[in-house]
Amino acid sequence: MSSFPATAFSEQEVRLLIRVGVIGTGAMGQNHVRIYSDMNGVELAGISDVDQKRVEAMATQFKTKAFTDYKKMLAEGLDAVSVVVPTKLHKQVVLDALEAGVHVLVEKPIADTTENADLMIAAAKNAGKILMVGHIERFNPAVIKLKEIINSGILGKIVSISTKRVGPYNPRIRDVGVILDIGVHDIDVISYLYGKKINSVYAIAGADIHSFEDHASIILRMDHNFAGVVETNWLTPHKVRQLTAIGVKGVAYLDYINQTVQLHDNEWIRKAKVEQSEPLKNELTYFIDCAANGKNPNPCGEDGKHALEVAMAAIKSYEEERLIEVGL
Numbered sequence: 001m002s003s004f005p006a007t008a009f010s011e012q013e014v015r016l017l018i019r020v021g022v023i024g025t026g027a028m029g030q031n032h033v034r035i036y037s038d039m040n041g042v043e044l045a046g047i048s049d050v051d052q053k054r055v056e057a058m059a060t061q062f063k064t065k066a067f068t069d070y071k072k073m074l075a076e077g078l079d080a081v082s083v084v085v086p087t088k089l090h091k092q093v094v095l096d097a098l099e100a101g102v103h104v105l106v107e108k109p110i111a112d113t114t115e116n117a118d119l120m121i122a123a124a125k126n127a128g129k130i131l132m133v134g135h136i137e138r139f140n141p142a143v144i145k146l147k148e149i150i151n152s153g154i155l156g157k158i159v160s161i162s163t164k165r166v167g168p169y170n171p172r173i174r175d176v177g178v179i180l181d182i183g184v185h186d187i188d189v190i191s192y193l194y195g196k197k198i199n200s201v202y203a204i205a206g207a208d209i210h211s212f213e214d215h216a217s218i219i220l221r222m223d224h225n226f227a228g229v230v231e232t233n234w235l236t237p238h239k240v241r242q243l244t245a246i247g248v249k250g251v252a253y254l255d256y257i258n259q260t261v262q263l264h265d266n267e268w269i270r271k272a273k274v275e276q277s278e279p280l281k282n283e284l285t286y287f288i289d290c291a292a293n294g295k296n297p298n299p300c301g302e303d304g305k306h307a308l309e310v311a312m313a314a315i316k317s318y319e320e321e322r323l324i325e326v327g328l
Helices: 027-037 052-062 070-074 087-099 114-127 141-152 178-194 279-293 301-320
Strands: 018-023 042-048 080-083 103-107 131-134 158-166 200-206 215-222 226-233 240-247 251-255 260-264 269-271
Touching (some): 018 027, 027 080, 042 052, 042 070, 080 087, 087 114, 114 131, 114 301, 131 279, 141 240, 141 251, 141 260, 158 178, 178 226, 178 240, 178 301, 200 301, 215 301
Parallel strands (some): 018 042, 018 080, 080 103, 103 131
Antiparallel strands (some): 215 226, 251 260, 260 269
């Protein structure tokens, strides 16, 4: 599993004016619109949503065109598009965008099923277009710094990475449970930091306030002796986003929200220098750079599929109360 360099999303690297659109202007889509509208080398050529009143108001605010039919927007000669619609709609919207000859960034999870993810990946390959998946935490400056630290060998061999991603329930999340909604972030980050794919999963979860699972504890295994643990829920009244990486030479404590990394060993407690910035802006700038300059994105479609596959295995594990081998 490859990684992108920390400098890969420099706006100065964008060589051409890229015409970009956004499909879906809900809570996350609005942030895509905001960032693209202020990005160098980018023309926000249009935004699309089935909510006509909302999309027209946003188009007026950001001085672009409004569409209620995204296919009409795709016909406007776009170079790239962000797909920020409900997960169950990802496959069809992405396939339509690729057929129109447009580079695609699709929000996580890549799709609602691994079969649909495969269709999307194959379509991107056939079209010769980028399919990037919006695993935003890879673009968190603290995660980038920790990846550099792990690669440097300061912590020695990493043997365990554990995460805590908990907080109150957001009522707008109705179509998936906590594992696919937010747990998938840490599944991807753990795999990315190790540079290894996850082989097996065991999860304990339940649904107490939601129709899908709203709390989960997930154990991940890579190879035979590399461990990952994801704790996630919609029950905690305050938001926590933390990660701990344990190596044979020391321990790193990461805070996603505050964008900090602290290192502990036998002699020192040190705070890593992290240049704070907005992860989504980093992600979108990197996507535009890939689209403009013909670079293969990371995370790519295959990375997104792996995170989805592991998340689905975690759901199957708690439902069947057994260890699930990933990809089997």
